[in-house]
Amino acid sequence: MAATTHIGRSTRRVDGRAKVTGEAKYAAEFNTPGLTYGYVISSDIAKGKITKIDASDALSLPGVLQVFTHENAPRPAYFDRKFKDDDSPVGEKFKPLYSAEIQFSMQPIGLVVADSFEVARYAASLVKVEYKAETPETNLRKKPKGHKAPTGKTGFTPPKSRGNAAKAYKNAEVQFEAEYYHMPEHHNPMEMFASTVIVEEDGKLKIYDKTQGVANSQTYVTNIFGLSKEEARVINPYMGGGFGSGLRPQYQLYLAVMAARELNRSVRVVLTREQMFSFGHRPATLQTVSLGATKDGLLQAIKHEALGETSRFEEYTEVVVNWAGMLYHCDNVELGYYLRNLDTYTPLDMRAPGSVTGIAAFETAIDELSYKVGIDPLELRLKNYAEKNEFEGKPFSSKELRACYAQGAARFGWAKRPAQPRSMREGTKLIGWGVATGMWDAQQQKSAAKANLSVDGKLVVGSSTADIGTGTYTAMTMIAAETLGLPLDAVTFKLGDTTLPVAPLEGGSWTVASVGSAVKEACEAVAKKVFKMAKDVKDSPLSGASFDEVEFVEGKVQLKGDYSSGVSIVEAMRAGEVNFIEEETTTMPNMLKQMQYARNTHSAVFVEVEVDEDLGQICVRRVVSAIAGGRVISPKTARSQILGGVVWGISMALEEESVLDHHFGRFMNHNLAEYHVAVNADIHDIDVIFVEEHDDIVNPLGAKGLGEIGIVGVAAAIGNAVYHATGKRVRELPITLDKLL
Amino acid sequence: MNSFSYTRADAVETASREVSNNQTAQFVAGGTNILDLMKYNVERPTRLVDLTRLPLKEIEDTDKGLRLGALATNATTAYDERVEERYPLLSKAILAGASAQLRNMATDGGNLFQRTRCYYFYDTATPCNKREPGSGCSAINGYNRVCGILGTSESCIATHPSDMCVALAALKATVNVTGTEGERTVEFADFHRLPGNEPERDNNLKPGEIVTSIDLPADGERFAKNFTYLKLRDRASYAFALVSVAAALDLDGDTIKEARVALGGVAHKPWRKPEAEDLLKGQKATKENFERVAASLLEGAKGFGSNTFKIELAKRAIVRALTMAVNGQH
Structure with missing residues (x-):
């Protein structure tokens, strides 16, 4: 019997072979x-x-x-x-x-x-x-006046404010204010x-x-x-x-x-x-950030306002401006979020929607403030560290962001950073180091799953969820196999079919937490039945045991840690005279427990860039991304998720923009030759750290979801590094070479 | 894509006749550009004459220098030992373009016939004089990051997108063509043309003329040491040049005997200006001298909004490329 402990161990994608051989079929191939x-x-x-x-x-x-x-x-x-x-x-x-x-x-x-x-x-x-x-009118910046997004049934909650930011800003010893903008971007799967x-x-x-x-x-x-x-x-x-598209x-x-x-x-x-x-995209967004601080860098006031585009017929909203008030300790926070209707299609969630936009601006502003007060940007962040979600006064279910900062900085060598911009150079290349923080939600949704264990020891588990390349097949197979103590190759996970139990949309970084919890629960229901049969086996060593006292390992159910006490699953099912055991469950998040806490993932991103002094060409030479995302179920696909997020962050910071010709109201670079996404030659050293983070609040697995957090903060870290290298601050993404001439 | 007929040419002369007699017929070789354009409904030939079976693949020494068969692929050419040793500027320029897969298919002759990458040329929903003569130029007052700053006209500001051609211009290559009226040789500088009021014409060939080979002159070998191809673009690979510079120097100590500078991404053809190059003749290789060349090359440059930055970028790129060439940095 092969190893049956899987969670937290690196394994290859279970669908990898099908994908590289072409056996995996896509919608247009049937x-x-x-x-x-x-x-x-x-x-x-x-x-x-x-x-x-x-x-x-x-x-x-x-x-x-x-x-x-x-x-x-x-x-x-x-x-x-x-x-x-x-x-x-x-x-x-x-x-x-x-x-x-x-x-x-x-x-x-x-x-x-x-x-x-x-x-x-x-x-x-x-x-x-x-x-x-x-x-047509497609230019968000032409008349940057918007209206408030409608609230109510859509689930859009207007951003909260606290204290009196206007007054605190006015009275602050140090004031900083700037405007930030980014173009629309398309998912381009x-x-x-x-x-x-x-x-x-x-x-x-x-x-x-x-x-x-x-x-x-x-x-x-x-x-x-x-x-x-x-x-x-x-x-x-x-x-x-998918990326949300x-x-x-x-x-x-x-x-x-x-x-x-x-x-x-x-x-x-x-x-x-x-x-x-011709359809959804990340909306162009114009933001203003105002920061008031003491001379020694304590935040006194935060104002963050955003104007996003939407179509004439739907009011697309995303959470752009709330993040700063959760990331930092500050008594006075004022937030504003507005929409403007344009003659484009409705925007659509795109990897870390809202967060990637808002944090790109805000984490740049924090960097700008650090130079104004003369404090290292990492130190400034630690000085203003939020111990709880100050909007709601709730503690975080877990928050190991300090460990992200510390471990990321150590791996990167941040301590050696000279404070002055333009102080590192190699020939015609200016070198700069930047840091930024990332934050995303750790959510769990209602989800169903079905598990069917047959007497030959094969387990088939199903849920209607999707694998958009994130590794759902692999993670779910691991969770199911571990719960019933089976090797991975004894487990088949099925998804993407409406005949399977209903899962939520695959998005929001909640799939492992939601579907994974359902898979675990369905498999546990099967396990309980197996256990009952195992107890009834003649001379069963488990006859006096309760379910809490046993574990499923190597195809057996046994008393915890006691290898001599086991009854094999096959033996138990034969004794129980069944050919299979099937259980379907619907798993709900434990709302009463969860709502007492703020539940989020965090990251710290460290970046080294080189910028050609005369020609403006930027190369991201090194990235260290330290992630606090709860328990890591599948280390290999988890790391791939973060790598992919960082790559996209580089792409977003330096290359991606859907360019509108406002005369025609039309995106003009509508192909992959002219809509630039990062290519291999743009990507150099990326180092991913998962810091230890224990969390028994978020869901039974303790996993927070890693789909989004990898991209958040990357663009700001790159922009901050570009400033450190050149002394030029670019407040409009992407940072193309012409903006540095 | 419209329906079209396809024929495989077995002789240059018959192929030439076939296309010269039929205005809606076109040649195809590697197909890396025309097939895309047909799918976009930008090119609508009714007949495609495939040249790839013609015996024009060889790269061979002649008494004039090195001859590149028109059907030699970009990849074969870039990695040919003679090209790498004697014309490394060309090798470097080819490898700066496209992707490995495209270079495996694209031919040297076909490279000369690449059409512009102007966004509006590719989008049949918008007017474009190059695609539909007389419909207007959308780029002049539109999004023109990829468009030209030199030699533009009121009817077209498109650029020629090739990297290879920029090196061929700097090396003063010549192009051998065969048409219904026989063979002739065209100086590289005269091969492509400026848009003027006929932007639909990219080059000066007559209908049906076929490029059979490209000659790299023997005296081009002087530039095998001090050269560089500097390509500036929006990502590190697989992007067309915003500005590219092919710089080549023949040095005697730190004195310049001869200089060549050609620019890509700035005009309807690879941009050269012999008077600017002559400014360096007998001069020292200094930054000030290079700046004078840059100023001369960009004389009369005109930006159109989103591409205006190219004027300054091109100047800086020229100085950098010449400096790199002096230092033997490729």
Whole structure:
């Protein structure tokens, strides 16, 4: 019997082989006889009306089955609520092909369905569209006046304030204020959004959809088209990157289902890379931070205000401004959060939404203050360390941020940092060191899971969650195997199928905490049954024992630490005369316990950059990221998560921006040649430290979730290092070389 | 992508005739650019004439220097020992471009025919004079980070995106072409053209003319020691140049016998100015002298908003590249 202790031990991804061999199939790769292909026609303009749409040339092309436009497409549901999904903000929902009105550039205005992809694509180019265009407004900075976001059912809680920040700022010995801005960014996962809708013989739909929540897609489709859950099964076993882009159903799902129902044919719709810029994105955000402090660096006042973009029809909100008031001790905190409606599509959660934006600005401001008061930026942070969440007066369930600072600084060699900017140089390269803090939530959601242990010792566990590349398959397999004392290869974890017990959307860094807790509970329910059978085995060494006194190791149930006392699982089940034991559980967070505490992950990020003195080119030579994220379940995939976050942080700091031409209201760099994401050559040394953090409040596993925290703070640390290297402060992301000339 | 017919050429002359007789026919070699453009519906040829079976792959010594067959791939050329030893500037420039996969497919001849990366050229929803003559230039008053600052016109501010061509310009390569009227040799400086009021034309070839080879002159070997290809871009790899500089010096001690400087990412063609290079003839390799060259090369430069920074960047890049070349830093 192989080792059966898994949690906290590095293991390879259980789905790694399937992924590298191509055995793992994605939404656009499932085939069926008679499959047809839809190609989306996108609007050339950002605002106005379609005055004429002529599909006759396209329809006359051999192989074209239909061209759907607002003139002939069905309108299966009228009310907005039918189009709601688990992540939709308040507002009107976008309904594809419902009207001639254009609300954003690249809006889908037609779907060509043909018997081959190539014919559909060519036919789409033959559809002639005339518009009555209006002037779009897409520039957040042109009139930076916003309105307050609506509160209530959307779950948006307005940021809290405390004390009197205006007065404290006015009276402070040291004052600092600055404005920060970043451009919109797109998720740009490798895999394009795709839906393959298979119409089965009985008329039911089997839908392979790129999504971070099959249940969400199913609800969306069944509500709109008036179907039962049995009539629309949604499946998504693998995902080529999500980053939040799959938290809402994208329009190809609607179009594929609509066409399949209208034509009674199986239909696949795949978006192009260009069309990947036609929906949600990280919103452009303009922020102002004001800090008041004593001469020796104690924070007296924090003011943080943000203006984010949203569409004309939905009010997208994110938590941008709350973080500073939780990270630092300060009696006077004033926060403001505003939205401005623009002629773009609604923004969408993108890795560490809000936090990555707000902390990028705030942790830069703290750095700026450190030079003003002449205190080392790390020391300044420690001086103002928050021992509790001062908004709510609640203690943290655990907070090992001090250990992050200390261990990160030691690994990085921070103590040797000269205080003055421009004091390290190698030839034409200026060297700088920067630090920043990161913070994210440690949440747990309601989740269900099912475990089935068969008499041959094989365990199958399932939940409808997703693995968006984060390692869900691996972590869940480890949790299940450990709970029942089995080797990893005896366990199969299934996900991404609406026939499995319902899991929440895969996002918010809560999957391990939520689904993992459900998996553990389902497996424990099985374990209890095994234990009962094991007690009933003839001459059972466990006959007098209670469940708390036993453990499951190496395929046996035994008295804790007593290898001689074991009864094998197989033996117990045979004695119990069952072929399998199946248990399904729904796990709820322990709200009463959790709500007494603030629950967060923290990080400290240390960065070394080199900047060419004359040419402005920046290279991030070293990053040390120290993470306090509770118990680490799967060290290898956890480390990969943080590495990926740091890489994206570098990309965000130096390269990523979706550039709008405000005249056309259109993103112009809509491909991976011109929308720059970091490439291998940009990435150098990255060191990840997980500090010890024990937490029995957050969930039964003690794991806090690591999906988001890795990216938070990286951009600020890089910007701070660039300042230390050059003496130039760039307050607009990305920091491209022209901003340093 | 429209439907099109495809034919494989078995002789240069017949291929040339076929395309010269059909305005909607185009050549294809490595296909690393035209296939993308067809998928974007930017290029809509009705016929593609595939040149890749023609016997034009060899890299060979001639009495004039080294001859690169038009169908030699960028990768083969960059790693060819003769190129690495005698024309390392070219090798360096090729390897600064694209990705390993693309360089394996892209040919030397095809590299000359790369089309601009101007955002508007690629997006059929926006006007572009290069794509649809007479429709207007969206870049002039739009987003023009990748666009030109030298030799632009009111109808087009696009740049030529090649790295290889910048080195070929500095090395004063010549291009051998064959058309329906026979063979001719074109100086590299005369191969590409400025946009003027015909931005749809990237080069001075006649319809149907095929590049058969590129000659690297024997006297270019003088620059095998003191050269550099400096490429400035928005990420460390797989990005087009904001500004690139091919700098080559023939030195006698610290005195410059001859200098070559070509710029990429700034104009509709690789930008050279012999008068600017002549400023260094017989002069010492000093920063002040390099700054004079930079000022001369950027004379008349004009920015359009999001690319105005390139004027200063190009000046600094020229000084840096020449300094690196003196020091033998490549």
